[in-house]
Amino acid sequence: MTKLTNPARRKFLKSGAAVGGSLVIGVSLPGVNGAQAAADTSAMNAWVRIGADNTVTILCARSEMGQGVVMALPTLVAEELEVDLNRIRVDFAPPGEMYINAMLGGQITGGSTSVRDGWEKLRIAGAQARVMLTEAAAQKWGVDASQCSARNGAVTGPGGKKASYGQLAEAASKLTPPREVKLKDPAQFRYVGKPLKRLDTAGKITGKTEFGIDVRLPKMLYASLAQCPVIGGKVASFDDSKAKKMPGVKHVVGITDGVAVVADSWWQAKQARDALNVTWDEGPNKNLSSEGVFKGLAEAMSKPAASIRQQGDVAGAIQSAAKPVRATYQMPFLSHSPLEPMNFTADVRKDSALLIGSIQFQQMALGMAAAITGLKPEQITIRTTYLGGGFGRRIDLDYMAQAVEISKAIGAPVKLVWTREDDMTHDFYRPASLTEMSGGLDANGRPVALSLKMTSPSVTARLFPPLVKDGVDPLMTEAILVPYDIPNQSVGTVIHDTGLRVGYLRSVSHALNVFANESFIDEMAAAAGKDPYQFRLSLLEKQPRFANVLKLAAEKAGWGKPLPNGRARGIALMEGYETYMAQVAEVSVENRQIKVHRVVVAVDLGRMVNPNIVEQQIESNIVFGLTALLYGDITLKDGRVQQTNFNTYQLLRMPETPKIEMHIVKSTEKPGGIGEPGMALLPPAVANAVYALNGQRLRTMPFRLA
Amino acid sequence: MANVEINGKTRNVNVDPSTPLLWVIRDTLGMTGTKFGCGAQLCGACTVHLDGKPVRSCGTPLSAAIGKKITTIEGIGASEAGKKVQAAWAALDVPQCGYCQSGQIMSAAALLAANPKPSDADIDGAMAGNICRCGTYPRIRAAIHKAATGA
Numbered sequence: 001m002t003k004l005t006n007p008a009r010r011k012f013l014k015s016g017a018a019v020g021g022s023l024v025i026g027v028s029l030p031g032v033n034g035a036q037a038a039a040d041t042s043a044m045n046a047w048v049r050i051g052a053d054n055t056v057t058i059l060c061a062r063s064e065m066g067q068g069v070v071m072a073l074p075t076l077v078a079e080e081l082e083v084d085l086n087r088i089r090v091d092f093a094p095p096g097e098m099y100i101n102a103m104l105g106g107q108i109t110g111g112s113t114s115v116r117d118g119w120e121k122l123r124i125a126g127a128q129a130r131v132m133l134t135e136a137a138a139q140k141w142g143v144d145a146s147q148c149s150a151r152n153g154a155v156t157g158p159g160g161k162k163a164s165y166g167q168l169a170e171a172a173s174k175l176t177p178p179r180e181v182k183l184k185d186p187a188q189f190r191y192v193g194k195p196l197k198r199l200d201t202a203g204k205i206t207g208k209t210e211f212g213i214d215v216r217l218p219k220m221l222y223a224s225l226a227q228c229p230v231i232g233g234k235v236a237s238f239d240d241s242k243a244k245k246m247p248g249v250k251h252v253v254g255i256t257d258g259v260a261v262v263a264d265s266w267w268q269a270k271q272a273r274d275a276l277n278v279t280w281d282e283g284p285n286k287n288l289s290s291e292g293v294f295k296g297l298a299e300a301m302s303k304p305a306a307s308i309r310q311q312g313d314v315a316g317a318i319q320s321a322a323k324p325v326r327a328t329y330q331m332p333f334l335s336h337s338p339l340e341p342m343n344f345t346a347d348v349r350k351d352s353a354l355l356i357g358s359i360q361f362q363q364m365a366l367g368m369a370a371a372i373t374g375l376k377p378e379q380i381t382i383r384t385t386y387l388g389g390g391f392g393r394r395i396d397l398d399y400m401a402q403a404v405e406i407s408k409a410i411g412a413p414v415k416l417v418w419t420r421e422d423d424m425t426h427d428f429y430r431p432a433s434l435t436e437m438s439g440g441l442d443a444n445g446r447p448v449a450l451s452l453k454m455t456s457p458s459v460t461a462r463l464f465p466p467l468v469k470d471g472v473d474p475l476m477t478e479a480i481l482v483p484y485d486i487p488n489q490s491v492g493t494v495i496h497d498t499g500l501r502v503g504y505l506r507s508v509s510h511a512l513n514v515f516a517n518e519s520f521i522d523e524m525a526a527a528a529g530k531d532p533y534q535f536r537l538s539l540l541e542k543q544p545r546f547a548n549v550l551k552l553a554a555e556k557a558g559w560g561k562p563l564p565n566g567r568a569r570g571i572a573l574m575e576g577y578e579t580y581m582a583q584v585a586e587v588s589v590e591n592r593q594i595k596v597h598r599v600v601v602a603v604d605l606g607r608m609v610n611p612n613i614v615e616q617q618i619e620s621n622i623v624f625g626l627t628a629l630l631y632g633d634i635t636l637k638d639g640r641v642q643q644t645n646f647n648t649y650q651l652l653r654m655p656e657t658p659k660i661e662m663h664i665v666k667s668t669e670k671p672g673g674i675g676e677p678g679m680a681l682l683p684p685a686v687a688n689a690v691y692a693l694n695g696q697r698l699r700t701m702p703f704r705l706a
Numbered sequence: 707m708a709n710v711e712i713n714g715k716t717r718n719v720n721v722d723p724s725t726p727l728l729w730v731i732r733d734t735l736g737m738t739g740t741k742f743g744c745g746a747q748l749c750g751a752c753t754v755h756l757d758g759k760p761v762r763s764c765g766t767p768l769s770a771a772i773g774k775k776i777t778t779i780e781g782i783g784a785s786e787a788g789k790k791v792q793a794a795w796a797a798l799d800v801p802q803c804g805y806c807q808s809g810q811i812m813s814a815a816a817l818l819a820a821n822p823k824p825s826d827a828d829i830d831g832a833m834a835g836n837i838c839r840c841g842t843y844p845r846i847r848a849a850i851h852k853a854a855t856g857a
Contacts, residue, residue, distance in 0.1 A: 066803030066840045197799050204804030205795045207739015207779035211805060214738035222733065247722070265721070267729040339743045339751055339805045339839045388741070388805030389839050420744040616802055616842075623841025646748040646837060655830035657843040 042173035044129035046098035047077050047122065054153060054166035056081070057089045061099035062118075063109040063360045064092070064200065065338070065390030066620070067675040068613035071198045073118050075191045075609050080126030080184060082150045083165070085191050090199065092384040095362040095377075107363040110395055110504060112577040112673020115609055119671050120183075127181035129172075136172035137163050186607070186668070195612040200386070211388045212358030215345040217413040221250055222266035223406050224273040225416060227258040227426055230639035231501055233282040235259055243272040252276070255405040257398065262410055266417050285499045286639040293498045293636060294330070297434045300455040305492025306471030308480060312488030314438075317449035321440025325527045329437070329516040330700040331456075333634035334430035335641075335649060336505055340388020341423040344403035347413035348373050353380045354413075355404065358387040360394040368397055372404045391624075392504040396428045396463075424649055425641040428503025429634050431456040431476075435516035439486075445528030447539070449488040452481060452517060456509075457502045458495040471495060479510040479576045479680065481517050482546065484539035500636060506624060510576040510680040515701065518572040518684035522691065532688060533559050533571050545604055546573060548665065549582040553602035556663050557584035566590075567597065570689025572681050577673030579605040580665075585658075585685040589693060592705040596626055596658040596686055601678065603662070606669035614674050618662050621678025627652040629683040633702050708772050712737075713781025723769035727761075728752045730768050731778060739779035739808050743837070750836030753809035754778050760816040762835075779808035787818040787853075794853035802840035810836050814850050823854050 041051040049057040058077045064070035070090055078085045093099045095107055102121070103113040130150050137155035138145040140163065148157040154164045186193070203209035228234060238259050240252040248268030253260050259278055263269035318324050344357040353373050359365050362382055369380050387394060403416040418426075433456035440449040458473040467474065473495060480491050505511075525535035533554045540547040550573050554560075557569060566588045573582045586598040599622050608614050631650040635642045643649035687698040696706060707720050712735065719734050731740050731754065740763060743751030747762040754763045755777040756770075782788030791814045794800075801807045810833070817824055817832035824832065829850050838846070 064803075066801075068802070197796075198801075200804070201796050201799055201801055204801040204807050205792045205811060206783065207737075207808050209804055210738075211741075213742065216736065216738075265725075265729060265733045267725050267733070337839060339741070339749065339803070339837065341742065387803060389803045391839075417742070420746065420749075612799055616799070616845075619844050620802060620841040623838075623843060645746050646744050647746070651837050651839060652841070652843075653835075653837060654833040654843045654846065657841075657847075660844055 042169040044132055044169070044173055045125050045177060046096060047125040048081060048129040050165050050169035052166050052169065054164050055089060056083045056087070056153065056165065057091055059093040060090050061093035061107065062101070062114040063384055063387050063390060063394070065109070065360070065387035065394070067114070067617060068198060068610065069109070069114045070200050071196070072115055072609040072613060073122055075196070076118055076122035077126040079189060079192050080123045081130050083153045085196070086199070095366045095382055100363070106361065108395065109360045109390070110392060112675040112677070115671050116578065116673060123183050124181055127183055128177050131178045131181055132172040132175045133165055133168045135175055136168040140168070140171065192609055193607065194610070196610055197612065210385050211340050212345070212356070212385045213340055213343045213388065213417060215356045215385060215415060217345060217347055220345070220413040220415055221262045221264065221410070222269045223260045223262045223403070223414050223416040224266065224269040225258050225260045225402055225418070225422070226273050226276055226278055227422065228280045228282060229425065230280070230282040230286050231426060232285050233280045236279040236281040238279065239277040242277070243275045246272040246275060251410045253406060253409045255402060255409065257402050260402070260406045260416070262406065262414060266415070270419065282639060288499050288636045288639045290635040290637070293432055293500070294434070296498055297432065297455050297496055300494045300496035301434055301436060301453065303494050305453050305494050307490070307492045308472060308477050309489055309491040311490070314449045314451045314488045314490040317488040318438055318440040318451070321448055322443040323441040323527055324438065325441065325524050326438045327520055327523055327697070327699055329435045329519060331433045331512050331515065332632065332701060333432045333500060334505055334628060334632045335424050335427045335634050335643065336391045336393035336503070337424060337649065337651065338387070338389025338391055338393055341418045341420055342393070342399035343415065343417040344400045345413070345415040346403040346407040348404055348407040351375070351379060353404070355380065355400065356383045356385060357400060358385055358390070358394055359397060359400060360387070360390050360392070361397060365397055365400055368401050369404050372401060373408055391506040392508070393427065396503050420646070421644045424644055428501050430505035431459065431502040431512070432498065433512045435512065437516055437520040439520065439524050441524065441528050445530055447484070447486045447524055450481065450484070450486045451490045453492050453494070454512065454516065455494040455496045456512060457498050459502045459504050461495060461497070462502065468495070475504070476509045478508060478513060479574050480513050482521070482573055482575070483543055484521065484536070485542060486539065507576070507676040507680045510574065510677060511628070514572070514574045514680040515683045518574065518681070519687050519699065522570070522684070522688040523697065526691070536571070536573060545580045546575065549573070549580045549602040549604050552663055552665065553582035553584050553600055556602065556661065557586070557600035559584060568689050568693035570685045570687065570692055572684040572688060574677060574681050576677035576680060578670070579603060579672030579674055579677050581677050581681055583678070583681045583685040585682060585689045587686055587689040587693060589690065589705060594630065594686065594690060594703060594705065598659045598661065599682065599685070600661045601663065602665070604665035604667050605672035605674050606667050607671045609671070611664065614664065615662055617674045618678050619660050621676065622660050622682055623652050623657060625679035625682030626656070626658070628679065629686055629701055629703050630656070631702055708768065710768070710771060710776060711774070712776040713778060714784070719768070721768060724767050726764050727754065727766045727768055727771050727776070728763040731763060737778055737780055741805055741808055743806065749806070750813060751806050751809040753812040753836065755812060755816060758816065758819060760813050779811060782812060782815050785815065785819065788815040790853040791815045791818060791849070794849040798845050798849045798852060800842050800845040800849050802842055806836060806838045810838065810846055814846070814853070817850065818853055824850065
């Protein structure tokens with residue numbers, strides 16, 4: 001029997017998160033089950049509603065941004081609920097205590113945690129509802145529940161008795177939920193682990209899916225917002241005389257982040273916004289430059305590090321090593337650039353507010369909205385739509401706060417839509433970083449020491465400051481080293497605020513650290529004169545899951561076998577989100593341009609809910625990682641982000657996409673996350689392949705060949 | 707006031723003729739399947755057909771669409787190529803977040819209408835203007851081949 005688990009450890013929010021350094025958002029969430037029954041439906045628990053007409057609605061408490069939670073999470077509920085997965089309806093959950101992500105402590109989508117958090121909890125929810133429906137049938141028929149069984153949305157009992165869930169729902173909803181339920185043996189799974197088609201595809205190929213930007217409310221107006229070109233700057237004064245006379249313009253309002261023009265259509269609002277004359281107080285960041293940022297990081301590197309790991313005597317071992325090895329790696333700022341620009345729809349009234357949009361952090365949305373409007377949380381309704389990409393950008397809700405402020409100011413429903421330029425120049429950027437690595441080899445070419453010291457801005461210090469303890473941000477030290485068998489090791493980090501605001505971006509610090517540590521182990525292999533695959537493998541005798549994916553990737557890629565002239569392979573290995581992954585990239589270089597022809601991915605992520613979605617996510621990560629290594633570079637001059645659209649901040653396109661081959665290890669281990677690890681691993685695999693090809697070490701992203 | 711012909715229906719709109727077609731379709735006509743991605747003809751999310759040819763509606767003024775047949779994602783399933791493309795997209799589960807897929811499907815349908823058996827190079831040429839941040843390109847390519855061959 002599986003005990004009902006405590007829904008939340010609330011690691012993040014109980015400790016009190018902060019936004020913009022001031023606004024406390026550690027609001028408690030409504031304790032109601034969130035699945036308030038609409039007319040003719042009965043709520044079994046927070047995740048299951050059943051209508052008298054047999055409609056089964058499963059609530060999805062995570063935001064769907066492409067990663068497939070809208071399919072994977074209801075699959076877990078449906079598996080135990082015993083309903084036809086193809087006939088369920090899925091709604092996105094409102095903010096609610098029961099929907100807190102226990103791995104993150106808030107109602108938040110991130111960290112590749114959705115399946116890991118829901119794996120047991122959601123099956124329990126399904127089983128609980130099934131038991132209640134079965135019990136309702138047993139009571140109705142005057143038999144013992146053990147004589148009844150549930151399947152395909154109906155309960156059957158002795159003597160051919162049968163009742164649909166719809167017929168039983170109302171009575172079942174009044175029963176006390178069972179404290180303990182028995183979950184299926186995985187061998188009996190009908191849906192979990194099968195490569196099922198996604199239920200959200202039909203809407204996405206016909207234009208029917210509603211993203212935040214598609215929301216329409218009666219009498220809704222449209223807004224475009226002028227923000228200071230230097231992030232953090234404020235309005236000094238503005239002249240709206242010209243804008244106000246333009247067609248369709250209804251309001252011009254100053255808000256915390258800038259000047260908003262509100263009009264009958266978005267295009268009118270945008271045109272009038274361009275006609276504003278705003279004088280900005282550019283604030284403390286007006287002189288930020290990329291040169292200054294990296295100079296600052298280099299200076300921070302000379303400061304003492306907060307120690308993450310000290311094992312043996314690294315300095316001594318390197319000093320006495322037959323061969324020392326050193327290298328420094330540099331990562332740029334990156335923009336999330338989801339294809340749906342930031343936007344939000346708000347209808348703030350005197351005693352209520354309706355807030356609708358693409359968000360990844362419902363709990364913070366509620367807290368921020370309550371603080372801005374002065375309304376009580378129970379007066380605020382938050383509806384999450386589908387997200388046109390997220391990648392972590394929509395954890396930060398500046399755009400929501402802006403829409404709420406505008407609606408409050410004008411007393412009407414409004415949809416704020418950013419331009420692409422607004423989006424790219426007002427992101428919360430993936431931190432730039434520097435990583436110094438050093439190591440030593442003995443006379444036989446075996447590594448005796450390995451040290452890593454990295455410095456970057458800390459997202460956590462901005463968003464969840466209490467989580468930074470003793471100078472360590474746990475989200476800066478992910479995948480910090482592969483546990484290679486090296487006797488002396490040290491790891492340390494230095495948090496350095498560069499001035500530009502930073503945010504969590506897909507893969508977070510895995511990407512920073514894996515690029516450095518898997519490039520460096522390759523450098524050590526080269527210094528030892530050994531094959532980089534064999535060198536790694538020889539250090540993984542005590543790490544079977546690492547060794548297994550490494551061998552699988554090498555074997556499937558044909559490691560060591562001849563390639564056409566002008567091509568070479570590189571390999572890299574990591575663990576992230578409890579998923580083990582190796583990649584082999586096959587590359588060529590022509591006119592100083594890297595071309596990635598083929599990527600072989602071996603992955604062990606434990607049990608899967610849906611292998612089809614797992615494959616989608618791996619493909620997605622390869623494209624995302626290739627974008628980063630070829631192009632990703634947000635630069636600063638005079639405090640301004642210099643990239644403004646997809647001409648200056650390029651994203652990978654169809655012709656550059658490599659052949660991707662995926663090999664997934666069959667495993668009964670607990671599930672690992674798959675939405676993020678792959679993008680971290682491609683850059684070192686490609687850098688290592690370029691070295692194998694022409695001897696150039698690429699230590700700065702994006703890669704620029706000499 | 708102007709009449710536009712969209713997905714086989716005539717609609718009357720009262721907007722400045724210099725307004726980009728994208729915003730007329732989305733905000734005036736309320737058809738939100740066509741997406742805003744960049745506003746600069748760089749990403750393809752806003753792709754629609756004018757007389758069967760793919761155009762970026764974010765950079766096409768309403769005036770350029772008057773007198774032409776506009777087709778959007780809401781209407782593309784009525785064409786033979788569009789129907790095949792949508793079926794292949796569903797069969798291969800192409801979309802992830804789905805935001806760019808209206809534009810991808812419009813570009814793919816235009817390609818297949820003009821070139822029923824495209825090569826990989828043809829696909830590269832026709833689809834290079836459509837960005838997918840989720841990286842569904844391998845499945846888009848496979849789906850176009852599937853739509854072309856019926857396999």
